[in-house]
Amino acid sequence: MVKIEFRKVGKAFGKKNRKKDVISDMSFEVSHGDMYGIIGASGAGKTTVLRMIAGLEEPTSGSILFDNKVVAENGRILVPAEERNIGMVFQNWALYPHMSNFENIAFPLRAKRVPNDKIREKVEYLANLLDITETLRRRPGLISGGQQQRVAVCRALSKDPSLLLLDEPFSNLDATIKDSARSLVRTVQSELGITAIIVSHDPADIFALASNTLCITGGKSGQAGKTSDLYHAPNSIDVARSIGEINLLRATVEVRNGRDAAVLGEENILPVTLSQAARSSLDSGDRSLIVGIRPEDIRIVEDSQEQVDARRWLAAGNATVKISSYSAGIFRILLRLHGVETDLATTSEHFLPPGQEVSMFFRKDDVKLFDNSGYNLAATPAAAAVPHQA
Amino acid sequence: MTRFRLVSSITAGRLYTIGKYAVLVFIALIWLLPVYSMVINSLKTAAGVLTTPVLQPSGISFHALKVVAAAMERPIFNSFVVVLPVAVISTFVGGMAAYYLYRVQSYFNDVMFTVVAIATFIPYQITLVPLTRMLAQMGIFNTYQGLIFAFLIFYLPTGALLMSIFLAVLPKRTIEAARIDGAGDWLIYRKIVWPLVIPGSISTFMFIVVESWNNFFIPLILTSTPQMRTTSVAVLYYSGGFGTLYNESFAAALMSSILPLIIIVVLGRYFIKGFLALGTGSKG
Amino acid sequence: MKSRSYLFFIPTGIFAVILLYLVYWNVYNSFTNSSSFHTTATFVGLATYATVFRDPVFLSSMRISLIWAFSLIFFGNLIGILLAAFLFNVASDKIRLIFTTIFIYPLAISAAASAVIWTWLFNTNDGVNTILRAIGLPPYSWLDRPSSILPSMILISLWVYSGLSMIFYLASFQNVNRESIESARIDGASPLRVLVRILMPEAKNAFIVSTALLFLFALRIFSLPFVSTGLNPFTETAVLNMYFYYITEFFANSSVVSVVLVIIASIVVVPYALYGLKRWITHD
Numbered sequence: 005m006v007k008i009e010f011r012k013v014g015k016a017f018g019k020k021n022r023k024k025d026v027i028s029d030m031s032f033e034v035s036h037g038d039m040y041g042i043i044g045a046s047g048a049g050k051t052t053v054l055r056m057i058a059g060l061e062e063p064t065s066g067s068i069l070f071d072n073k074v075v076a077e078n079g080r081i082l083v084p085a086e087e088r089n090i091g092m093v094f095q096n097w098a099l100y101p102h103m104s105n106f107e108n109i110a111f112p113l114r115a116k117r118v119p120n121d122k123i124r125e126k127v128e129y130l131a132n133l134l135d136i137t138e139t140l141r142r143r144p145g146l147i148s149g150g151q152q153q154r155v156a157v158c159r160a161l162s163k164d165p166s167l168l169l170l171d172e173p174f175s176n177l178d179a180t181i182k183d184s185a186r187s188l189v190r191t192v193q194s195e196l197g198i199t200a201i202i203v204s205h206d207p208a209d210i211f212a213l214a215s216n217t218l219c220i221t222g223g224k225s226g227q228a229g230k231t232s233d234l235y236h237a238p239n240s241i242d243v244a245r246s247i248g249e250i251n252l253l254r255a256t257v258e259v260r261n262g263r264d265a266a267v268l269g270e271e272n273i274l275p276v277t278l279s280q281a282a283r284s285s286l287d288s289g290d291r292s293l294i295v296g297i298r299p300e301d302i303r304i305v306e307d308s309q310e311q312v313d314a315r316r317w318l319a320a321g322n323a324t325v326k327i328s329s330y331s332a333g334i335f336r337i338l339l340r341l342h343g344v345e346t347d348l349a350t351t352s353e354h355f356l357p358p359g360q361e362v363s364m365f366f367r368k369d370d371v372k373l374f375d376n377s378g379y380n381l382a383a384t385p386a387a388a389a390v391p392h393q394a
Numbered sequence: 395m396t397r398f399r400l401v402s403s404i405t406a407g408r409l410y411t412i413g414k415y416a417v418l419v420f421i422a423l424i425w426l427l428p429v430y431s432m433v434i435n436s437l438k439t440a441a442g443v444l445t446t447p448v449l450q451p452s453g454i455s456f457h458a459l460k461v462v463a464a465a466m467e468r469p470i471f472n473s474f475v476v477v478l479p480v481a482v483i484s485t486f487v488g489g490m491a492a493y494y495l496y497r498v499q500s501y502f503n504d505v506m507f508t509v510v511a512i513a514t515f516i517p518y519q520i521t522l523v524p525l526t527r528m529l530a531q532m533g534i535f536n537t538y539q540g541l542i543f544a545f546l547i548f549y550l551p552t553g554a555l556l557m558s559i560f561l562a563v564l565p566k567r568t569i570e571a572a573r574i575d576g577a578g579d580w581l582i583y584r585k586i587v588w589p590l591v592i593p594g595s596i597s598t599f600m601f602i603v604v605e606s607w608n609n610f611f612i613p614l615i616l617t618s619t620p621q622m623r624t625t626s627v628a629v630l631y632y633s634g635g636f637g638t639l640y641n642e643s644f645a646a647a648l649m650s651s652i653l654p655l656i657i658i659v660v661l662g663r664y665f666i667k668g669f670l671a672l673g674t675g676s677k678g
Numbered sequence: 679m680k681s682r683s684y685l686f687f688i689p690t691g692i693f694a695v696i697l698l699y700l701v702y703w704n705v706y707n708s709f710t711n712s713s714s715f716h717t718t719a720t721f722v723g724l725a726t727y728a729t730v731f732r733d734p735v736f737l738s739s740m741r742i743s744l745i746w747a748f749s750l751i752f753f754g755n756l757i758g759i760l761l762a763a764f765l766f767n768v769a770s771d772k773i774r775l776i777f778t779t780i781f782i783y784p785l786a787i788s789a790a791a792s793a794v795i796w797t798w799l800f801n802t803n804d805g806v807n808t809i810l811r812a813i814g815l816p817p818y819s820w821l822d823r824p825s826s827i828l829p830s831m832i833l834i835s836l837w838v839y840s841g842l843s844m845i846f847y848l849a850s851f852q853n854v855n856r857e858s859i860e861s862a863r864i865d866g867a868s869p870l871r872v873l874v875r876i877l878m879p880e881a882k883n884a885f886i887v888s889t890a891l892l893f894l895f896a897l898r899i900f901s902l903p904f905v906s907t908g909l910n911p912f913t914e915t916a917v918l919n920m921y922f923y924y925i926t927e928f929f930a931n932s933s934v935v936s937v938v939l940v941i942i943a944s945i946v947v948v949p950y951a952l953y954g955l956k957r958w959i960t961h962d
């Protein structure tokens with residue numbers, strides 16, 4: 005168990021004349037025993053952060069602390085990877101192809117010169133826990149992907165690390181076994197109670213495992229906090245997108261019926277409430293902003309007679325069904341709005357024929373408003389905006 | 395009409411194939427002339443030497459081979475004493491250097507890499523005077539240690555260069571995984587790197603065995619007594635000239651080349667791979 | 679641990695530094711007038727260089743070395759391409775390996791043994807001339823006349839090194855996309871056309887590498903002329919022998935020769951190491 009802290013960490017690759025900043029000014033903290041998630045788009049710098057934690061890469065500036073002790077700072081590694089007592093599961097598992105699975109799992113213990121009988125005991129305990137006992141005598145190349153991943157997890161855990169790092173541990177697994185792999189990692193982590201950090205670009209991994217998450221956007225700490233806060237109150241469009249699907253619609257703010265309203269395309273009008281500061285910033289410049297709404301926060305109503313709870317739902321006008329597709333008991337619907345180029349994705353419990361006209365409601369508390377640079381207008385205190393109270 | 399064309403094009407193709415192999419076989423025969431002449435001539439009697447030209451066989455006698463074998467026994471033994479440690483050390487220790495260059499990349503290491511390449515490729519003969527002096531000062535002139543030492547100056551860098559190329563195929567992640575697992579460099583080198591580059595190290599080893607076995611110049615200048623001569627130098631004394639019968643020349647040549655020839659026939663792939671690696675960095 | 683991995687480089691580093699020292703010794707010595715007449719050498723700047731560069735024997739040996747190197751590069755590449763093209767068209771891997779082995783084996787035989795063999799094969803009365811006579815061709819003087827020594831030597835070195843060029847070309851031909859060759863064949867392109875239009879454009883690396891290596895090996899050729907014609911700077915022989923020739927008396931002169939050789943070799947080796955080898959081994 006260990007606490008990890010990044011203080012203003014920066015990382016650049018390449019030589020002097022062709023230097024490339026990959027991470028800049030990044031600070032966050034992972035507390036004891038936490039299962040911490042790191043998410044971000046491809047190339048955002050997730051692996052780089054993880055490798056700095058592992059000690060495989062040094063920070064160009066800033067410092068990294070383990071339990072308040074500096075392990076690397078300003079281009080120097082003070083405690084090298086082999087002394088950090090870390091277990092790591094690599095994206096492709098990086099198993100030793102020439103060793104049996106048993107020897108793979110035993111390797112960290114051999115490096116520590118643990119006596120043979122202790123090694124056998126430990127390996128067999130872990131193999132039993134992760135249900136790979138029968139594969140121990142074979143080599144990694146001869147077992148399935150799911151089994152390889154479990155061997156990699158066993159190897160990472162065999163030396164009782166104080167920190168477990170997982171880099172996209174599920175991305176090479178078949179969709180069918182992903183969930184069982186996730187729950188396995190979760191069980192093992194909570195059973196052993198060690199601090200763990202999981203890197204993934206797939207929100208499914210993060211939701212399944214991480215209670216706290218750092219979202220990296222373009223090499224910066226986009227937002228760090230509770231995973232659900234990142235989802236429901238993202239700082240920016242980049243964060244909102246990294247952690248889940250979101251529909252983004254350009255809108256202009258106009259006054260309709262004496263109230264502020266975001267006008268989407270030609271016909272759809274969404275009442276909004278803007279803070280004083282947000283309004284004045286809009287007054288001075290152009291009046292456009294971006295409305296963000298997640299698929300599950302859109303409700304489709306086919307029958308105009310249907311009652312919708314106005315305390316929770318905002319009418320957002322009509323739309324046309326473009327296409328319905330199916331996945332896991334849910335129909336995925338693409339909606340087309342008049343005069344809007346981007347389609348709106350949402351779900352429905354039943355099939356809707358293409359071309360059908362529907363009315364659309366947005367969940368009031370989950371409409372997000374972003375300014376043109378992509379920042380959440382509600383998240384910046386000076387320009388707080390909350391959806392209109394009907 | 396069409397049928398006729400088809401037939402004629404098939405014969406043209408067949409003619410081409412036959413022609414292709416005819417040319418190949420012809421060139422191969424020229425290439426094999428020295429081996430052929432080594433075999434037939436080292437089996438000739440003195441009378442055969444006087445009555446037949448070099449390319450014409452005459453009878454089979456092991457006399458010349460026996461005579462030369464007696465004289466070459468010691469040089470062949472010397473060659474083994476020198477070549478085996480040189481090849482083992484160059485491969486294993488050169489591999490360690492290769493592992494370092496693989497692990498740590500810096501401008502300084504680019505310089506070291508260049509030095510290693512220069513050591514592999516320069517006309518090493520030009521170091522004769524300072525090298526002889528150095529060995530004399532160290533008191534190892536005309537000794538096995540001296541020969542091994544001198545060979546290592548050139549073949550250790552060769553080993554490092556070749557092993558660098560073969561090491562390049564190792565996935566970096568595998569080495570990093572081992573570091574995370576708490577292994578130090580020595581453990582990683584022995585338990586991870588070495589087992590994974592075995593084909594490459596066989597190539598390196600074979601390449602250095604053949605090259606150092608054949609090295610003529612270094613033992614020529616660094617030995618001063620017949621007892622210390624290596625095989626390639628001993629051949630010089632059968633190079634013809636006054637009163638030598640050519641069956642003995644060929645017998646000596648055969649004896650000095652038999653080991654490299656066996657290596658090339660049995661393990662030719664590895665030897666070729668060594669050259670390919672040296673040239674193009676190809677590891678397969 | 680990372681800070682301690684340099685320990686892995688130390689043994690190789692030590693030997694590389696020794697080599698640098700040997701080269702440095704020559705550089706230093708080349709600026710003196712060290713010789714058997716000046717036992718206490720004094721610093722004379724570039725005077726010795728001036729002497730050597732005016733020595734007609736040195737100039738002629740330099741010229742011969744360059745002729746040798748360029749002949750080897752030109753004909754070596756030519757034969758290499760020819761053989762590679764033939765072998766590329768051989769369907770069976772086994773047969774290809776047999777021919778490859780035949781063309782590559784001279785590289786595995788010591789130059790001293792090759793010299794002994796070829797000296798006899800080039801014997802005016804008993805050697806290959808007997809074949810030439812038998813098929814009605816005029817005999818050649820081979821090693822008997824000074825003017826034919828160099829061409830004969832070049833032929834021997836072609837026998838040794840053409841196989842090297844061949845394996846690089848063969849490797850690069852085998853990397854060419856099979857489908858583009860097959861589609862050209864289906865379009866009716868002759869094998870020659872396939873070679874010129876499809877295979878050769880992809881063989882740029884093979885050309886560079888085989889040229890560089892042939893050049894470097896040509897610079898080091900020593901034992902071949904040394905064993906077959908002896909130390910004979912006044913007839914046809916290569917630069918390295920000049921080093922030998924000077925060594926007996928004119929020590930500083932020999933150092934000048936060695937510096938010249940190191941510089942020429944480095945011009946090829948350094949870019950080859952930094953831009954060729956280095957690039958091949960660093961991509962992850």
Ligand SMILES: Nc1ncnc2c1ncn2[C@@H]1O[C@H](COP(=O)(O)OP(=O)(O)OP(=O)(O)O)[C@@H](O)[C@H]1O
Pocket residue numbers: 017018024026044045046047048049050051052053205
């Ligand atoms: N050794 C390196 N040298 C130069 N650039 C690098 C190096 N490693 C990573 N980068 C660059 O740093 C950026 C971040 O890379 P990183 O691997 O951390 O991204 P990631 O978030 O893990 O992406 P992915 O989801 O694709 O794995 C990328 O633009 C990458 O090209």
Ligand SMILES: [Mg+2]
Pocket residue numbers: 050051052
């Ligand atoms: Mg990554």
